[in-house]
Amino acid sequence: MTKTVLSYSVASELDNYLNKEVGKRMANNGGVKVLKKEVIGELAEYCELTWGGIDRIKRGLATPSLPVALKIAEYFNERVENIFKLY
DSSP states (O other), X not given: OOOXXXXXXXXXXXXXXHHHHXXXXXXXXXXOOOOHHHHHHHHHHHHTOXXXXXXXXXXXXXXXXXXXXXXXXXXXXXXXXXXXXXX
């Protein structure tokens, strides 16, 4: 049986979406500072991951599983392919 090798990479736009979320929250709170790590913590809880797990995905050190990628997209009310791009 021949093993199929898939050659692709995943580019993550997660950091951009986190920054947008921080900006939205600051705008909604009258400019009161919102920490990115708070948003990462909420996203981690939503996805049932650790803060470090989300951080590794954000920095491109880990690729999320399909269920996690879908949960991240759901959190931002966005399409998964807009956050994670296959090349």
